[in-house]
Amino acid sequence: MPETMTQADNFWLCMDDPVNLMVITGFWEFEETLDYNRLFATLEARLAPFPRFRKKIVRPKSGLGLPKWVTDKHYDLRSHLHRIALPAPGDQNDLQDMVSQLMTTGLDYNKPLWDIHLIENYQKGCALFFRLHHCIADGIALMHVLHSMADTDSDAPWPKPRAFEKKGSMSRGPLFSFNTMISSAKEAVEKGRKISKTVFREIEKNSSDAGYLRFIAKTAANLPADVVAVLSKHIAMSSDPNTAFKGRLGVQKKAAWTLPIPLDRIKTLGRAISSATLNDVLIATVTGSMRRYLKTRHTPINELNLRVTVPVNIRKPGTEFLLGNKFSLVFLSLPVYLEDPVLRLKEIKRRMDKLKVSAEPYVNFGLLNAMGYLPTTLAQKAAQLFGNKASAVLTNVPGPRKPLYFAGKKISNIMFWVPRSGIIGLGISILSYNGNVTIGIASDNGLMPDPETFLAGFEDEFNYLLDIVQSGKINEGPLVLHDRFEEKKSEKPGHASKKKTMASGPDRCKAMTRSGKQCRNVAIKGQSFCYSHRHAVEEENRLEDVAQIMRSLVE
Known part of the structure; x- marks a missing residue:
C-alpha cells in the first residue's frame, strides 16, 4: 500500500535545489579491496528489512x-550500485575530487532516491560511497541503517538471501479523477487552516512523553527560553553577513576531510579546561579554524559572531529503524572574534550549556513540520528565511566505538557530509569511529575552493x-560571559562616568571582558x-514564567 509522506519528510523533499542538493553523502574506507559479488x-540481504529503499x-x-x-x-539493485575506479595514483586527493563530483549529481526521481558507488583503485583498498536523499531519513536513522548492514565479526559468513515483502495486487484505476482533485483541494484548504496550530501541536506531540515531562520538572529553574521567545528571536534575528561561507552559490562543490584524530587527545583538552565536553572542544576548534580562514580572505573578524545551524536528535531511543526525519x-x-583559544572554548561551553536546556529544538521541530504543509515554493521561501540567518551547518554524529566489517573486510574509516539549504555554502561534519574522530568539510567551489586550508587551520x-x-x-580563569564589544553596545549616553567606576571584592561585576579580565564595574x-x-539577571527572573508556559503546552 502507498504510504503518505509525513510533513517533516516532505519539508526536506521540498528543499532540493540545483545548487544545494538535499542529499546526505558519506563513505566507508577499506584498506583491502571488496569482492563485488559478495558486496x-x-x-x-541487508537492505531487505527497510522497504523504503525500494x-x-x-x-x-x-x-x-x-x-x-x-x-x-521496476526496482533492481543493479540500478543503484555502481562500480567505478580512481585514476592513478588513487590517493586521497583523487578520492576528494571524485566525491566532489558525485556530490553535485542529482538523484533520479524515477527510482528510489539513493545510490551507492564502489570506488576502486583507492590506495591499496577501496571506498564505498553512499548518497541518500534527506526525505528518506535523518542522519541518525541513516547511520543506523548503514551500521546495521555491517558486521562486528571479521569472519562473518556470506549473508543469506532475504525475501522482499510480497507485492499486493494492483488494481488500475483512472489516471485522473476530478472528484479526487476536489477532495485534494478541500484537504489542502483544511490543512491551511491548521498551519497556525501545527507548531504547538507538534511541540505537544514531542513533549508529552513522561521522560520529557520529568526533564521539564527537573530543569524548569534553568530553562533559558520559552516558545514565544524562540519564535520572536527567529523573526528579529538578523542574517549573518555574506562571507566565504555563504552567499551566491554555484553547482560545483568541494569535499575534504582530515586524517582520523585520536579521541584521547581531544578528551585531554576537555579534562583540562573546566570539564568541557568532547563536543565543546571540537566546536571551539572549528570556530578557531573559521577565524583563521576568514583572516586569509581579509574578512574583518574583530567583532564577528557567526551562527551555525546544529541538528538536534529528538527521536525516542530505539526508533531509529523507523526511518523518517x-x-x-x-x-x-x-x-x-575571540582570539585566545582557551577563552573561546569556555565561551563555547557556556553557549552550548544554554542550548542544552532550551525549548528551541522542540519549537523549531514544530516550525519545520508546519512548513511541510506548504506548497513547495512557499516551503522553500520559508526555509530560506529560517536557514539563511546562519553561515554554516555543523553536525556531530557519534559512530560505532568498535571496528565494523562489511562484505568480509574491515571498515578503516567513516566520513559523511551534511546537506545545506538556501545560500549556506559550508557544511561541517564531525564523526567518531573506533576511537578516532574525523572532520569533513563540504563547501561551495565558487565561495570556498580550498577547504583543505580550512582543515589545516583546524589542525x-x-x-x-x-x-x-x-x-x-x-x-x-573564570568563565567568559561577555566581551567589551557587547558592553559598549549596551552603554547608554550619559552613563560613561558611571561605567568607569572601579570596584573590588564581592561588589565587582562577575562578567569577563574579551581580554579575559574581570569587568571593572560595580x-x-x-x-x-x-x-x-544585567540581562543575565533578567533572564533568571523570567525562568519561572517560562516553566509555566512550557507546562501549559503539555497539559
Missing part, C-alpha cells in the same frame, strides 16, 4: 496534497590548544552583574 549479495516518490497528479511512497515495481535544528552563535588550532595544555601554561546591589550585564 552485491550483502547489500541485497520505494519511489509519487506526487499527487492534482498538484495538491502530500507525496506518497510507492513501491517501485525526527530531528530539529538550533542556532548556535560562534564567537569568531593548527587543535595542536596549539593541546600545546598550551600539555605545557602547563593554561590559566583556569555590580548592581544584591546581584552579580553590573548595569551592562
Whole structure:
C-alpha cells in the first residue's frame, strides 16, 4: 500500500535545489579491496528489512496534497550500485575530487532516491560511497541503517538471501479523477487552516512523553527560553553577513576531510579546561579554524559572531529503524572574534550549556513540520528565511566505538557530509569511529575552493590548544560571559562616568571582558552583574514564567 509522506519528510523533499542538493553523502574506507559479488549479495540481504529503499516518490497528479511512497515495481539493485575506479595514483586527493563530483549529481526521481558507488583503485583498498536523499531519513536513522548492514565479526559468513515483502495486487484505476482533485483541494484548504496550530501541536506531540515531562520538572529553574521567545528571536534575528561561507552559490562543490584524530587527545583538552565536553572542544576548534580562514580572505573578524545551524536528535531511543526525519535544528552563535583559544572554548561551553536546556529544538521541530504543509515554493521561501540567518551547518554524529566489517573486510574509516539549504555554502561534519574522530568539510567551489586550508587551520588550532595544555601554561580563569564589544553596545549616553567606576571584592561585576579580565564595574546591589550585564539577571527572573508556559503546552 502507498504510504503518505509525513510533513517533516516532505519539508526536506521540498528543499532540493540545483545548487544545494538535499542529499546526505558519506563513505566507508577499506584498506583491502571488496569482492563485488559478495558486496552485491550483502547489500541485497541487508537492505531487505527497510522497504523504503525500494520505494519511489509519487506526487499527487492534482498538484495538491502530500507525496506518497510507492513501491517501485521496476526496482533492481543493479540500478543503484555502481562500480567505478580512481585514476592513478588513487590517493586521497583523487578520492576528494571524485566525491566532489558525485556530490553535485542529482538523484533520479524515477527510482528510489539513493545510490551507492564502489570506488576502486583507492590506495591499496577501496571506498564505498553512499548518497541518500534527506526525505528518506535523518542522519541518525541513516547511520543506523548503514551500521546495521555491517558486521562486528571479521569472519562473518556470506549473508543469506532475504525475501522482499510480497507485492499486493494492483488494481488500475483512472489516471485522473476530478472528484479526487476536489477532495485534494478541500484537504489542502483544511490543512491551511491548521498551519497556525501545527507548531504547538507538534511541540505537544514531542513533549508529552513522561521522560520529557520529568526533564521539564527537573530543569524548569534553568530553562533559558520559552516558545514565544524562540519564535520572536527567529523573526528579529538578523542574517549573518555574506562571507566565504555563504552567499551566491554555484553547482560545483568541494569535499575534504582530515586524517582520523585520536579521541584521547581531544578528551585531554576537555579534562583540562573546566570539564568541557568532547563536543565543546571540537566546536571551539572549528570556530578557531573559521577565524583563521576568514583572516586569509581579509574578512574583518574583530567583532564577528557567526551562527551555525546544529541538528538536534529528538527521536525516542530505539526508533531509529523507523526511518523518517525526527530531528530539529538550533542556532548556535560562534564567537569568531575571540582570539585566545582557551577563552573561546569556555565561551563555547557556556553557549552550548544554554542550548542544552532550551525549548528551541522542540519549537523549531514544530516550525519545520508546519512548513511541510506548504506548497513547495512557499516551503522553500520559508526555509530560506529560517536557514539563511546562519553561515554554516555543523553536525556531530557519534559512530560505532568498535571496528565494523562489511562484505568480509574491515571498515578503516567513516566520513559523511551534511546537506545545506538556501545560500549556506559550508557544511561541517564531525564523526567518531573506533576511537578516532574525523572532520569533513563540504563547501561551495565558487565561495570556498580550498577547504583543505580550512582543515589545516583546524589542525593548527587543535595542536596549539593541546600545546598550551600539555605545557602547563593554561590559566583556569573564570568563565567568559561577555566581551567589551557587547558592553559598549549596551552603554547608554550619559552613563560613561558611571561605567568607569572601579570596584573590588564581592561588589565587582562577575562578567569577563574579551581580554579575559574581570569587568571593572560595580555590580548592581544584591546581584552579580553590573548595569551592562544585567540581562543575565533578567533572564533568571523570567525562568519561572517560562516553566509555566512550557507546562501549559503539555497539559
